[in-house]
Amino acid sequence: MLESPIFEVMIVGTHTLVLPEEIIRPFIDAGQKRVKAKASFEGKDIEFHGALQKYHGRYQMMFGKSRQKELGIYPSDHFQLQFFEDTSKYGVEMPEELEVVLKSDLEAMAIFAGFTDGKKRGIIYMIKRYKNSQVRIDKSLLVMENLKRGIRNNPDLLKPL
Numbered sequence: 001m002l003e004s005p006i007f008e009v010m011i012v013g014t015h016t017l018v019l020p021e022e023i024i025r026p027f028i029d030a031g032q033k034r035v036k037a038k039a040s041f042e043g044k045d046i047e048f049h050g051a052l053q054k055y056h057g058r059y060q061m062m063f064g065k066s067r068q069k070e071l072g073i074y075p076s077d078h079f080q081l082q083f084f085e086d087t088s089k090y091g092v093e094m095p096e097e098l099e100v101v102l103k104s105d106l107e108a109m110a111i112f113a114g115f116t117d118g119k120k121r122g123i124i125y126m127i128k129r130y131k132n133s134q135v136r137i138d139k140s141l142l143v144m145e146n147l148k149r150g151i152r153n154n155p156d157l158l159k160p161l
Helices: 020-031 067-073 096-104 107-112 119-127 134-150
Strands: 005-012 014-019 034-041 044-051 054-057 058-062 079-087
Touching: 005 044, 005 119, 014 020, 014 096, 020 079, 044 058, 044 067, 054 067, 096 119, 096 134, 107 134
Parallel strands: none
Antiparallel strands: 005 014, 005 079, 014 058, 034 044, 034 079, 054 058
């Protein structure tokens, strides 16, 4: 399993991390465009999944405002980051509630399975953002019903029938 050393980064702009190529080269060489990451700052750790992106000749990763707030950092702060090989099926952890709903609805599962990996992740993140398990179940059911009705636009998937 690939694992990077711990290294220091800071936010560039509003939400970009510029990544040292020597740190991510083993992941890129192994065909790993998505990684599991652990960010640490002043005794607080968060774990998340992210994409290694090459832009204008340098590798970077998005680190949005919600993650910045969760870790308690500001754009001028330096913090530690470590990457691990992403062994998840979708490049992000699937909420248990969504997985159960998909397994119980074969038609919705077939539609979901036909999407690109990015579209699948979008739907997973859509459900994952809810903290309450019952809300995640309700939203998963709603999204699957909307998929079966032919709705494909992500914002519309959460609209009630």
